[in-house]
Amino acid sequence: MNGFGIDHLSFEVVMYVGAYGLLGIGALGMVMSNNLFRMVLALVIAEAGVNLLLVLAGWRNEAVAPILGVHEAGTPMVDPIPQVLVLTAIVIGVGVQALAVATLLKVYRIYCTLDVRELRRHLEQDICRDAGIAPDGSWEAPTIERPLPPPIPVQASTADRSGAAS
Amino acid sequence: MIDLLSVTQGQTVLPVVLPLLAAFLLQPLGRVAKPLALLLGPATLAVSAYLLIQLWISFGDTPYMLAIGGYAPPLGIVFYVDQLALLFATAVPILVLLFWSRGEDDPDPIRRDAVMLLLAAAGTGLALSGDLFNIYVFYELTAVASFGLVTLRATGAAYIATVRYLLLSAFGSVLALVGIAIIYLETGTLNLAQIAQLAPTALAGPNGLAAFALLLIGFGVKAELFPVNTWVPEVYATAPTRISALLASLVSKLAVLVVVRLLVLAFDGTGAAQLMLLLGALAFVTAELAAWRARDLRRMLAYSSIGQLGLVFIGFSLSGTAGLLAGLALALHHLVIKAALFGLATRWGGSLERLVGAARSAPIASGLMVLFALSLIGVPPLPGFWAKLLVVMGLAEQSTTLSLSALALILIGTAVEANYLFRLVIKLYARGEADAPAPPRPKLLDLGIASAAGVLLLVATVGVGRVSGWLGGIASQAADREVYIRTVFPPKSAAVAAGSPVHEAS
Numbered sequence: 001m002n003g004f005g006i007d008h009l010s011f012e013v014v015m016y017v018g019a020y021g022l023l024g025i026g027a028l029g030m031v032m033s034n035n036l037f038r039m040v041l042a043l044v045i046a047e048a049g050v051n052l053l054l055v056l057a058g059w060r061n062e063a064v065a066p067i068l069g070v071h072e073a074g075t076p077m078v079d080p081i082p083q084v085l086v087l088t089a090i091v092i093g094v095g096v097q098a099l100a101v102a103t104l105l106k107v108y109r110i111y112c113t114l115d116v117r118e119l120r121r122h123l124e125q126d127i128c129r130d131a132g133i134a135p136d137g138s139w140e141a142p143t144i145e146r147p148l149p150p151p152i153p154v155q156a157s158t159a160d161r162s163g164a165a166s
Numbered sequence: 167m168i169d170l171l172s173v174t175q176g177q178t179v180l181p182v183v184l185p186l187l188a189a190f191l192l193q194p195l196g197r198v199a200k201p202l203a204l205l206l207g208p209a210t211l212a213v214s215a216y217l218l219i220q221l222w223i224s225f226g227d228t229p230y231m232l233a234i235g236g237y238a239p240p241l242g243i244v245f246y247v248d249q250l251a252l253l254f255a256t257a258v259p260i261l262v263l264l265f266w267s268r269g270e271d272d273p274d275p276i277r278r279d280a281v282m283l284l285l286a287a288a289g290t291g292l293a294l295s296g297d298l299f300n301i302y303v304f305y306e307l308t309a310v311a312s313f314g315l316v317t318l319r320a321t322g323a324a325y326i327a328t329v330r331y332l333l334l335s336a337f338g339s340v341l342a343l344v345g346i347a348i349i350y351l352e353t354g355t356l357n358l359a360q361i362a363q364l365a366p367t368a369l370a371g372p373n374g375l376a377a378f379a380l381l382l383i384g385f386g387v388k389a390e391l392f393p394v395n396t397w398v399p400e401v402y403a404t405a406p407t408r409i410s411a412l413l414a415s416l417v418s419k420l421a422v423l424v425v426v427r428l429l430v431l432a433f434d435g436t437g438a439a440q441l442m443l444l445l446g447a448l449a450f451v452t453a454e455l456a457a458w459r460a461r462d463l464r465r466m467l468a469y470s471s472i473g474q475l476g477l478v479f480i481g482f483s484l485s486g487t488a489g490l491l492a493g494l495a496l497a498l499h500h501l502v503i504k505a506a507l508f509g510l511a512t513r514w515g516g517s518l519e520r521l522v523g524a525a526r527s528a529p530i531a532s533g534l535m536v537l538f539a540l541s542l543i544g545v546p547p548l549p550g551f552w553a554k555l556l557v558v559m560g561l562a563e564q565s566t567t568l569s570l571s572a573l574a575l576i577l578i579g580t581a582v583e584a585n586y587l588f589r590l591v592i593k594l595y596a597r598g599e600a601d602a603p604a605p606p607r608p609k610l611l612d613l614g615i616a617s618a619a620g621v622l623l624l625v626a627t628v629g630v631g632r633v634s635g636w637l638g639g640i641a642s643q644a645a646d647r648e649v650y651i652r653t654v655f656p657p658k659s660a661a662v663a664a665g666s667p668v669h670e671a672s
Contacts, residue, residue, distance in 0.1 A: 023340070023344065026337075026340070027337075030333065030337050036329055036333075039333050040333070043333060043336050043337060043340070046337065046340045047336075047340055049340075050340050050343045050344050050347065053344060053347045054343070054347045054350075057347050057350045057351045079354075081350075081356070082347075082350065085299055085346075085350075085356075088299070088303060089343060092303070092306045092339075093336075095310065096306070096309075096310065096332070096336050096339075097336075099310065099313060099332065100329065100332050100333065100336070103313075103317065103325055103328050103329045103332065104329055106317075106325045107322070107325045107326055107329055110322035110325065111322060111326075116330075119326050120326075122322070122323070122326065123323050123326045123327060123400060123404075126321070126322060126323035126326075126404075127323055127400070127403045127404060127462075127465070128462075130323070130403070130404075130516070131403070131461075131462035131463075131464065131465075131515070131516040131517050132462075132516050132517040132519075132520065133461050133462055133516075133517045133519075
């Protein structure tokens with residue numbers, strides 16, 4: 001091994017740290033960012049991390065690419081299965097990311113924002129309007145049933161009258 | 167005779183292949199002959215369902231294995247067929263057919279049909295596959311198909327819900343892939359049977375537990391598991407209700423099935439089971455509390471679905487055949503009931519206040535709703551009671567601190583569940599104001615599905631002994647790791663006796 005052992009060991013450590021580091025950066029980005037597009041980018045980083053991890057799973061010290069008939073017999077080769085898995089994972093990842101961005105565009109065209117907090121508020125409002133209930137926490141729709149004076153018909157009728165008067 | 171049998175077994179791949187083929191044929195066919203294309207989807211699913219039912223009838227006592235393309239395991243990919251796999255595989259085309267969207271206002275029915283077929287193909291594959299990475303691919307395909315279906319209504323809210331669901335699901339897939347990478351690092355294989363062979367030594371350590379935790383969280387996104395289920399109420403409230411029914415009843419169970427297979431085959435240590443128990447109990451109690459607060463039917467059903475799946479996870483976390491039996495009973499119970507309830511919610515979705523007095527305009531649907539509510543709570547003669555009893559007794563038997571606290575949480579959660587379901591039932595039978603508009607009547611088709619589910623429930627109530635015996639058989643077969651390994655890697659003498667080597671079977 002001509003003293004390469006230590007170098008390879010540190011190489012492997014660096015690669016593993018890189019793989020888990022990318023995963024960690026991606027995970028943090030998913031959790032901490034409030035912009036949907038940044039979340040997609042964080043997802044891309046995390047996927048790069050896991051792909052690196054998969055490639056490392058098949059990596060061998062001083063091995064060659066697993067192609068028969070090119071190298072002389074008996075040369076150690078890297079494990080081809082994880083490489084195939086990574087190919088599949090990349091393809092799936094690209095598909096899902098494209099779908100994410102496409103849906104994101106639809107969202108942006110409708111609401112003109114990608115801020116998660118604002119979109120959640122819109123979502124809650126839309127769902128409540130769809131269901132025909134007032135949004136959570138508003139005073140005319142408390143979360144539990146309790147007797148209330150009937151404010152809505154009175155207000156509605158005054159509004160009607162004022163509307164008719166004007 | 168043997169020839170005939172092998173032909174039939176070979177047909178097990180068709181319910182995966184045919185819908186996949188039809189899905190990609192639909193677009194060109196739709197250009198040429200649209201009415202024909204609209205018929206192709208249901209026809210394909212009917213053929214799949216027929217094939218699977220035939221297989222189910224001719225299925226003996228021994229599970230069998232199919233080497234895809236004739237490449238023998240562990241290098242080739244295998245389908246593993248036992249009663250459990252066949253049960254869920256059969257449920258896929260039948261349920262997709264029952265909840266086939268017949269949206270009249272849909273702008274592009276061909277595309278919708280294609281996505282539905284993809285969901286059916288991937289779901290069947292998920293139930294049958296015996297290869298970890300193959301399972302991952304089918305899982306991703308199921309996920310992408312469900313994203314497409316959730317956006318069918320094309321409202322802004324549906325798009326927001328889908329993006330959030332998609333990001334969470336994709337991140338879950340990344341975690342699952344890390345789990346798969348760890349398993350590959352430890353065992354050097356992706357074949358479930360070979361993983362099962364190597365697991366006692368290779369996956370017993372903390373690395374194995376970490377891999378299981380990652381896979382549990384990853385596949386748990388679809389299975390509505392505790393920390394990764396925030397998408398559930400949003401998606402079920404914005405997606406077409408028939409799609410919600412499919413996701414809640416079917417797709418979630420398929421993800422659970424994958425986790426259970428992994429638990430039985432590779433992670434039978436206590437750590438993995440305890441993790442599942444903990445997450446399941448947390449899911450159950452938090453979801454029931456959230457459902458109690460819900461004021462519209464769709465979200466109430468969504469939260470209740472999370473809660474029931476938490477209970478399913480608790481059931482499967484119990485050790486041995488008893489645990490599998492409990493989980494399986496709960497899973498099937500929930501599959502039937504939640505499908506029917508979401509079916510009824512197509513017309514009844516929206517505020518609970520709208521349902522006041524619905525019993526007068528729709529007496530049968532209201533009666534069915536009461537039946538389902540009682541069974542969900544677990545009122546004695548109904549199947550839900552027996553399923554819950556199995557879980558409670560299993561937890562009491564373990565009598566560790568964790569299992570007893572889970573037991574307490576289940577009882578508290580059930581009380582909450584009873585409260586909100588009774589509130590719903592009281593609304594149905596309340597006397598509404600005289601001039602209030604009558605609540606809408608459910609569609610005949612949904613009512614038919616719900617009635618069938620009700621009849622199934624009552625039959626199971628009457629023949630509870632036979633049903634539990636049948637489920638016990640399925641559970642004991644699925645719980646046996648040796649059978650799985652022996653089926654995929656038959657001992658040498660048996661392989662010679664069977665005649666043809668695997669690679670000639672194609």
